Amino acid sequence: xxxxxxxxxxxxxxxxxxxxxxxxxxxxxxxxxxxxxxxxxxxxxxxxxxxxxxxxxxxxxxxxxxxxxxxxxxxxxxxxxxxxxxxxxxxxxxxxxxxxxxxxxxxxxxxxxxxxxxxxxxxxxxxxxxxxxxxxxxxxxxxxxxxxxxxxxxxxxxxxxxxxxxxxxxxxxxxxxxxxxxxxxxxxxxxxxxxxxxxxxxxxxxxxxxxxxxxxxxxxxxxxxxxxxxxxxxxxxxxxxxxxxxxxxxxxxxxxxxxxxxxxxxxxxxxxxxxxxxxxxxxxxxxxxxxxxxxxxxxxxxxxxxxxxxxxxxxxxxxxxxxxxxxxxxxxxxxxxxxxxxxxxx
Amino acid sequence: xxxxxxxxxxxxxxxxxxxxxxxxxxxxxxxxxxxxxxxxxxxxxxxxxxxxxxxxxxxxxxxxxxxxxxxxxxxxxxxxxxxxxxxxxxxxxxxxxxxxxxxxxxxxxxxxxxxxxxxxxxxxxxxxxxxxxxxxxxxxxxxxxxxxxxxxxxxxxxxxxxxxxxxxxxxxxxxxxxxxxxxxxxxxxxxxxxxxxxxxxxxxxxxxxxxxxxxxxxxxxxxxxxxxxxxxxxxxxxxxxxxxxxxxxxxxxxxxxxxxxxxxxxxxxxxxxxxxxxxxxxxxxxxxxxxxxxxxxxxxxxxxxxxxxxxxxxxxxxxxxxxxxxxxxxxxxxxxxxx
Numbered sequence: 299x300x301x302x303x304x305x306x307x308x309x310x311x312x313x314x315x316x317x318x319x320x321x322x323x324x325x326x327x328x329x330x331x332x333x334x335x336x337x338x339x340x341x342x343x344x345x346x347x348x349x350x351x352x353x354x355x356x357x358x359x360x361x362x363x364x365x366x367x368x369x370x371x372x373x374x375x376x377x378x379x380x381x382x383x384x385x386x387x388x389x390x391x392x393x394x395x396x397x398x399x400x401x402x403x404x405x406x407x408x409x410x411x412x413x414x415x416x417x418x419x420x421x422x423x424x425x426x427x428x429x430x431x432x433x434x435x436x437x438x439x440x441x442x443x444x445x446x447x448x449x450x451x452x453x454x455x456x457x458x459x460x461x462x463x464x465x466x467x468x469x470x471x472x473x474x475x476x477x478x479x480x481x482x483x484x485x486x487x488x489x490x491x492x493x494x495x496x497x498x499x500x501x502x503x504x505x506x507x508x509x510x511x512x513x514x515x516x517x518x519x520x521x522x523x524x525x526x527x528x529x530x531x532x533x534x535x536x537x538x539x540x541x542x543x544x545x546x547x548x549x550x551x552x553x554x555x556x557x558x559x560x561x562x563x564x565x566x567x568x569x570x571x572x573x574x575x576x577x578x579x580x581x582x583x584x585x586x587x588x589x590x591x592x593x594x595x596x597x598x599x600x601x602x603x604x605x606x607x608x609x610x611x612x613x614x615x616x617x618x619x620x621x622x623x624x625x626x627x628x629x630x631x632x633x634x635x636x637x638x639x640x641x642x643x644x
Numbered sequence: 645x646x647x648x649x650x651x652x653x654x655x656x657x658x659x660x661x662x663x664x665x666x667x668x669x670x671x672x673x674x675x676x677x678x679x680x681x682x683x684x685x686x687x688x689x690x691x692x693x694x695x696x697x698x699x700x701x702x703x704x705x706x707x708x709x710x711x712x713x714x715x716x717x718x719x720x721x722x723x724x725x726x727x728x729x730x731x732x733x734x735x736x737x738x739x740x741x742x743x744x745x746x747x748x749x750x751x752x753x754x755x756x757x758x759x760x761x762x763x764x765x766x767x768x769x770x771x772x773x774x775x776x777x778x779x780x781x782x783x784x785x786x787x788x789x790x791x792x793x794x795x796x797x798x799x800x801x802x803x804x805x806x807x808x809x810x811x812x813x814x815x816x817x818x819x820x821x822x823x824x825x826x827x828x829x830x831x832x833x834x835x836x837x838x839x840x841x842x843x844x845x846x847x848x849x850x851x852x853x854x855x856x857x858x859x860x861x862x863x864x865x866x867x868x869x870x871x872x873x874x875x876x877x878x879x880x881x882x883x884x885x886x887x888x889x890x891x892x893x894x895x896x897x898x899x900x901x902x903x904x905x906x907x908x909x910x911x912x913x914x915x916x917x918x919x920x921x922x923x924x925x926x927x928x929x930x931x932x933x934x935x936x937x938x939x940x941x942x943x944x945x946x947x948x949x950x951x952x953x954x955x956x957x958x959x960x961x962x963x964x965x966x967x968x969x970x971x972x973x974x975x976x977x978x979x980x981x982x983x
Contacts, residue, residue: 365797487945512942520799520888521895525702529939532698535691546799550888557812557887573801 343605343613346380350607352600353407354385355399356437357415363569366593366644367413367437374597381604388412392419399423403430408607409448411599413437421446435603437596448606450623451599453591455494457628458543461589462495462566463502465630466539469564469586471506478538479511481530481563483523483551485543487515495543495568511537516547523550528558537563545571545588552583560584570631572643579636587632594642595626660920663911666962667926670955674933682940695936697819703932704821705730705883706902707925710910711832712876713903714924718836719869720849720916721776725765726877727899728787733757733881734891735791738800747806754885755878761787762874766867784900791893799892802885810886821883828879832921845869850917905952906931909959930955 352375356368368385375383386402388395392415402410403426410427414420417439424434424446433448441447470478482499484492492515503509512533516526523542531537531554542551545567555565567574567588574588602620605611611618631639679686686692709726716723736742737754745753761783768779802808813820836842847855848865856862880899885891904914906927912919931952938948 512939514939515945517894517897519892519894519897520890521884522897524888525935528698528702529935532695532936533940533942535685535688546892549799549801549890553808553811553887553889 343610346378347608347610349380349382350409350604351382351384351407352603352607353399353402353405353410353432354383354412354600355388355395355402355410356413356596357388357395358390363593363644364413367596370593370596371411371600374600378601378604380608381600383600388415392416395420396423399427403427403432406430407432409433409435409603411435411437411596411603413596414439414441417441433603433606435599435606437599444622448622449599449602449620451595451602452625453595454625454628455491455591456498457625458568458589458591459495459498459500460502461498461628461630462541462568462587463499463505465566465587465589465632466541467503467506467508470508470538475538478508479534479536480508481534481537481540482510482513483526483530483540483542483547484513484515485518485547492543499541516544516550518544518547520547520550520553523547524554524557525550527551527554531555531558531560539563540565540584541568542566543568545569545574548574548585552577552585555584570639570643572640575631575636575640575643578631578633579640581633587630590626590629590631590639590642592626592629592642593644598624598626660911660923663963664920664923664926667910667923667930670930671926671933674930674937678937678940681937685940697822699929699932699936700822700825701819702935703928704819704825705880705887705896706899706906706931707825707928708828708876708883709873709880709899710903710906710924710928711828711921712873713900714907714910714912714919714921715832715836715845716776716869716873717904717907717912717914718849718916718919719845719866720852721769721866721869722780722904722914723765723870723873724777724780724900725761725783725787726873726880726903727896728784728791729758729761729874729877730881730884730896730899731891731893732761732787732791732794733878734885734895735795735800735893737881738802738885738891739794743802743804747804750802750804750807750885751882754881755875758874758876758878758881759871760874762871762877763867765874766870769870770863770866788893795891795893797893799890801890807882807886808889810883811889821887824879824883828876829921829925836921841868846917848916902928902931905956909956911959911963913963927959 354371356371357364372383372385375381384402384405384407386398388398395415399410399412400423410432412420412434414436417436421441421443424436424441425443427434428446428448434446436447436450438452440450440452466480480503482496484496486492500510512530514526514530516522527550540563542548542565546569548567551565561584563584564586565584567585568591570588570590570592574585577583577585578588605620612620709730713723713726733754736757737750742750742753765780765783768774769776772779810820815823836845844855844860844865847858847860848862852862880896881891884896888895907919907924908914908927909930910920910923910925910927912924934948934951938945
């Protein structure tokens with residue numbers, strides 16, 4: 299059934315949700331470096347070096363987050379005079395992506411950066427490339443075999459929940475709320491990424507002695523967000539804080555809050571869409587913060603692929619080579635730092 | 645159908661009345677469970693009043709779609725594409741180009757898209773002789789595909805205040821969305837029970853061959869049923885877009901199943917030829933009330949889905965039982981009528 303498989307793809311892709319208009323967001327490398335701490339400002343690494351051909355493959359954009367991944371990769375590659383990016387269309391499914399990557403491997407690029415349709419299904423292709431002597435940078439969807447990749451860079455779902463819980467806990471503690479009523483609107487509940495986010499959220503709240511009073515899952519779409527939020531607001535006539543996992547369904551959540559005429563609580567979002575960051579900056583809704591799961595990881599992947607291709611390490615680290623695994627920290631965007639993140643919104 | 649026409653008219657209405665009373669009973673039980681489990685919420689009259697309106701409001705979009713679906717099913721068909729039509733109509737109505745024509749342009753677009761997709765369904769089924777299940781399944785896939793194409797897989801935010809205010813406007817203290825539902829249900833009831841169109845729908849669904857021999861243009865009538873369903877989806881798309889202040893290709897997910905389930909527990913025979921609009925409305929309200937009940941008790945939605953499934957099975961079992969007992973009754977009468 300199409301909606302289900304499409305949904306799966308949508309969610310697998312980290313469910314960050316679609317933002318509004320896609321601006322060519324993260325071409326600015328200082329912004330990206332700041333976010334993943336590649337230390338790209340180090341002189342030795344920034345200077346043009348040996349030419350690197352980077353093969354790139356990501357699924358055709360099925361929503362804003364994936365579109366941002368591809369745009370970021372292209373923009374980041376354009377920043378370097380010594381990088382030539384060879385993007386290949388990944389097609390509609392894992393089989394198509396495998397075929398596209400076989401062609402790419404035959405062309406012998408120095409490095410391949412890929413966001414697989416599915417980490418398990420593309421594992422063999424990763425191994426094939428590594429055997430052919432091409433280092434593979436895996437973006438966000440891990441391969442089961444550690445031999446199938448040289449570098450893995452991904453987001454942190456548990457960390458997202460942790461960051462959201464931390465922010466809510468601190469705010470409520472600062473306000474001196476004793477036993478707060480906290481609501482949660484996750485995305486599709488059967489997904490591992492949703493469960494990880496929720497676990498992080500609960501763990502962070504537990505540290506403050508708080509817990510979630512009501513939890514209504516949505517489906518990462520605005521209309522499901524509206525329905526879930528309406529039910530939640532009705533169940534909790536008074537609420538202190540709300541975490542909505544995804545800024546895209548957040549459009550519907552915010553609509554429901556407006557429709558119910560409620561404003562006694564504050565809300566934290568998830569992913570870091572442009573619309574959410576704008577709303578936080580303007581500070582005219584209950585949305586006061588959002589925790590990131592940023593597609594800027596694609597820009598960083600290109601920067602790191604370049605270093606791998608040139609045999610260089612990250613200049614701030616002692617090691618001579620780029621590490622094997624990088625998990626982005628989920629960051630909390632509030633009114634105070636929103637301007638810094640504005641260009642990272644997608 | 646045969647058994648139905650053989651029944652005295654009064655008894656048929658009694659039958660519908662009984663079923664609807666049964667669904668009202670289910671609603672009452674659900675509310676009582678709510679009162680028992682969350683007495684502190686139900687002790688606040690303002691909250692209770694608001695809760696009733698919320699349940700109605702959250703049932704409004706799917707309710708409108710279910711009215712169209714009920715017609716299609718009574719007419720012997722099925723429309724699996726309703727959720728996809730809503731998505732396509734919603735997305736088409738919220739493109740920047742459409743939004744530039746204002747609220748009227750957006751509403752017009754949604755209705756036209758709904759009707760047009762319904763027309764394609766109807767032509768494929770009535771004149772292309774495709775099985776409704778297959779034709780509308782294909783439409784489900786392709787309409788969502790087209791919606792994704794148009795929207796570029798983005799969530800399209802509605803910047804039109806008039807459209808967005810549909811969800812916040814109240815008339816006489818009752819949300820506009822609920823008024824729309826009431827109007828559509830009333831229109832559907834009149835159409836089914838008081839017009840030749842309705843009579844023909846029942847005839848076509850009960851026995852298409854007999855309907856054809858009786859001089860009904862069965863093909864044209866089937867086509868019109870899918871157009872009607874498409875129109876309801878167009879209306880639903882506006883309601884949903886207004887509630888979410890946005891539209892996207894994945895919206896109204898699985899609405900087809902909710903609408904079919906609501907129609908079935910409302911007493912519509914999946915094989916066609918019988919069904920009621922009021923029953924379908926109660927079906928929608930039962931689901932909406934269950935969602936509300938589970939929300940106020942913070943119960944997991946998995947359990948909620950299981951309960952929904954159980955209610956569907958129970959309703960169909962009950963229907964079969966009633967149907968069997970009615971035919972038995974008939975047989976006995978026939979025997980006793982013999983001289």
